[in-house]
Structures are given as C-alpha cells and as structure tokens.
Amino acid sequence: MSGTVRRPPLPGVLEPAGRTIGAEEREAVLRVLDSAVLCSTFGGETRALEAEMEALYGRSAVACSSGTAALHLAVAAVRFEPGDEVITTPISDFGTVAPILAQNGVPVFADVDPTTGNLDPVAVEAAITPRTRAIIAVHLFGAPADIVALRAIADRHDLLLIEDCAQAWLGTTAEGELLGRFGDIACFSLQQYKHITAGDGGLAITADPELADRMRLFMDKGWDRAKGRVHLTLGLNCRMTELIAAVARCQLEKVADVVGRRRARAEQLVAALADLQALGLPAVAGHAWWLFPLIVPGDNRRWAQALAAEGIPAMAGYLDRPLYANPVFAGAPVYGTSRYPLDRDYNAGLCPNAERLIQHTLLVLPWNEAYTKVDVDEIAQALRKVHAGA
Numbered sequence: 195m196s197g198t199v200r201r202p203p204l205p206g207v208l209e210p211a212g213r214t215i216g217a218e219e220r221e222a223v224l225r226v227l228d229s230a231v232l233c234s235t236f237g238g239e240t241r242a243l244e245a246e247m248e249a250l251y252g253r254s255a256v257a258c259s260s261g262t263a264a265l266h267l268a269v270a271a272v273r274f275e276p277g278d279e280v281i282t283t284p285i286s287d288f289g290t291v292a293p294i295l296a297q298n299g300v301p302v303f304a305d306v307d308p309t310t311g312n313l314d315p316v317a318v319e320a321a322i323t324p325r326t327r328a329i330i331a332v333h334l335f336g337a338p339a340d341i342v343a344l345r346a347i348a349d350r351h352d353l354l355l356i357e358d359c360a361q362a363w364l365g366t367t368a369e370g371e372l373l374g375r376f377g378d379i380a381c382f383s384l385q386q387y388k389h390i391t392a393g394d395g396g397l398a399i400t401a402d403p404e405l406a407d408r409m410r411l412f413m414d415k416g417w418d419r420a421k422g423r424v425h426l427t428l429g430l431n432c433r434m435t436e437l438i439a440a441v442a443r444c445q446l447e448k449v450a451d452v453v454g455r456r457r458a459r460a461e462q463l464v465a466a467l468a469d470l471q472a473l474g475l476p477a478v479a480g481h482a483w484w485l486f487p488l489i490v491p492g493d494n495r496r497w498a499q500a501l502a503a504e505g506i507p508a509m510a511g512y513l514d515r516p517l518y519a520n521p522v523f524a525g526a527p528v529y530g531t532s533r534y535p536l537d538r539d540y541n542a543g544l545c546p547n548a549e550r551l552i553q554h555t556l557l558v559l560p561w562n563e564a565y566t567k568v569d570v571d572e573i574a575q576a577l578r579k580v581h582a583g584a
C-alpha cells in the first residue's frame with residue numbers, strides 16, 4: 195500500500211511520552227534509596243501501597259512481584275487437590291494459566307464470545323466437571339467480561355471466581371460496577387505495558403480474610419513472621435521490593451486520570467467509525483481501554499499490514515495462537531519428561547470462536563492516554579481508508 199507514512203509516530207509504552215513516569219516517581223525512588231531499606235519485609239512502602247489499593251477497591255490487597263505472581267497467589271489460595279481443574283479463557287497472557295500448572299492443576303479452556311473475546315458463560319458452565327474448583331475470568335483488553343453471569347455460575351457450582359484485571363484497571367460493568375469486586379480474588383499487573391507500571395509488579399485483592407492470609411503466606415515462603423521462623427504452608431518468595439512499591443504508589447495515584455484519558459480518546463474513535471457497517475466496534479460502557487479491539491471483515495493480517503503502511507501500528511489476532519496451542523499444552527513435557535498434571539490433549543478446534551478471532555477477525559490497536567484528538571483523527575482516517583479498500 196502506498197500511503198504517506200504518518201509522522202511523528204504515536205507515543206508508546208517503551209518511551210517517556212507514552213508513560214506517566216515523572217518527578218513523583220523519581221522522588222519516591224530516591225526516598226527509598228536514601229532509607230537503605232529496599233526489602234518490603236522491613237520497609238513501609240509496600241504496606242502503604244497495599245493500603246492505598248485497599249482504599250481504591252474496598253478489598254484487602256497483597257502486593258507481589260508480578261501479575262503472574264498475583265494469579266499464583268490466587269490459585270494457590272484455592273487450595274485444590276493435584277489434578278483438579280480450573281476453567282479459563284484461551285485468549286490471554288500466559289500468566290493467566292502458568293500458575294494453574296505450577297499448582298499441579300489442569301487448565302480447562304472454555305470458548306469465548308466472537309465479538310469481544312471474553313469468556314462465554316454458557317461454554318464455561320458446560321465445561322464444569324466434578325473436578326472443577328475455580329474459574330479465572332479475564333477482562334480482555336479492558337472490556338468487562340460477563341462477570342455477573344460468571345459469578346452466578348461460580349455460586350451455583352460452589353467454585354471460586356478469580357478475576358484477572360491485569361488489562362482492566364478501573365474497568366466497570368456496563369452498569370458502572372467496578373471490575374475486581376465480583377471475584378473472590380482479583381489480580382492486577384504493573385508490568386511495563388499495563389495502564390500503570392513499575393516495570394513489573396502485581397496486586398491481588400480479596401474481601402475474604404482467610405483468602406488474604408493464604409495469599410500473604412504464599413507470597414512470603416509460607417512464613418507467618420508474627421509466629422517466629424515457622425513455615426506453615428508451601429510458599430515462594432513473590433515479594434514486591436520497596437523501590438517498586440514506591441513507584442507503584444505514585445502510579446496508582448495517576449490511574450484514574452490515565453483511564454479517563456484513554457476513555458475519552460477511545461470514545462472519539464468509536465464515534466468516528468460508527469458508520470462503517472462492516473467493522474465490529476467495541477462497546478464503550480465500562481471499558482478500560484488497555485488496547486482498542488476491532489472485529490474486521492476479510493483478513494486481520496492484511497488489515498495490520500495496510501494500517502502499518504499508513505503509520506498506524508496494529509496487531510492481528512493479539513496472540514499468535516490460543517494458549518492451548520502452545521507447546522507446553524500441545525505435547526511438550528511440563529515437569530521433567532512428564533506431562534503431569536495434564537491428563538488430556540488440547541487439539542486444534544477446541545475453541546473455534548477463539549481460533550477464528552486470532553486467525554481471522556481480531557485486530558487490536560495499541561492505546562495510550564497520551565494520544566491527542568489529532569492522533570485519533572488520523573487513526574480514524576487510516577482505518578476508513580483501509581476499510582474502503584477491504
């Protein structure tokens with residue numbers, strides 16, 4: 195395609211212009227360095243971050259080293275038996291499923307809604323067996339999963355519900371209820387690409403004091419430090435450091451503004467494309483806009499190439515393959531030479547809606563709070579041009 199390449203490039207998450215890291219974070223890091231206490235066991239930053247997360251979400255918070263670690267705390271807190279099953283989505287970061295395997299559980303993949311990529315509650319309920327113990331729902335790209343229906347299913351079958359909110363900071367349902375308050379546990383990430391970042395880092399929240407205790411123990415070697423040098427359960431070291439917590443506290447103060455600006459620009463783009471009948475546009479209600487997803491006619495890879503020629507970055511399919519098509523599920527050993535705990539094959543065709551989204555229909559645009567109205571006008575123009583040629 196022979197378009198004029200757009201200049202300058204849009205701000206992205208690997209440069210200062212596309213992140214909200216400034217004087218506050220710099221001051222916070224120096225404060226911790228000057229204190230010489232960098233470990234959260236002995237400092238106050240991480241505990242203060244947890245208190246601030248608690249104030250934001252109205253749930254107890256446990257800080258840890260990554261979003262994957264937060265999900266690991268959550269899955270460990272379910273305390274299922276080896277070989278038990280956890281139902282989740284095939285379209286997510288690998289961090290959603292790695293903790294299930296690490297706790298010797300079997301991930302069971304339910305298919306997704308073909309317009310949003312979020313878990314289809316009907317498919318989730320159909321996947322329940324006597325060994326199912328939990329559901330992990332991901333709010334994909336920041337769009338609310340059907341969390342009310344999933345909560346009802348979990349209650350009906352006596353399962354724990356874990357919300358993966360890594361992409362959905364301050365996302366809500368269409369009715370305006372905060373995501374992260376439906377699950378027994380909800381998990382957040384502070385990785386470089388998320389709404390707010392400390393490079394890496396995670397938070398798990400819960401309203402249940404017992405689950406909070408279990409997660410806190412797993413985060414710190416099963417060690418209840420109030421009781422002396424005693425290890426009550428299996429746990430790892432998933433502690434957040436004080437340097438990370440100090441940065442995360444500054445970022446948490448900015449998250450509402452970040453999400454608000456992403457929403458304003460995303461709603462501008464949705465309005466600018468509303469007349470393009472062939473495009474599937476995301477529902478704006480409650481969306482946190484980690485990325486901007488579209489359902490496109492024709493071939494999503496061709497769309498991504500044509501947009502790149504216009505200077506607009508876009509990813510076809512988000513993933514290269516559904517999670518279950520990765521070697522660790524599709525035949526490679528999990529531990530040593532063993533496939534344990536996996537007791538089944540995960541074949542192509544397992545989740546047809548997810549496969550079709552990834553291979554054919556899903557296009558995602560990077561999204562950023564620093565996009566201007568002019569940036570969004572230009573994104574809309576490029577999409578209209580590619581649409582006209584589709």
Ligand SMILES: *Cc1c(COP(=O)(O)O)cnc(C)c1O
Nearest residue numbers: 260261262287289290360383385
């Ligand atoms: C980023 C992400 C994770 C993992 O978080 P890390 O901090 O990278 O470990 C898990 N789930 C989803 C949906 C994510 O987007």
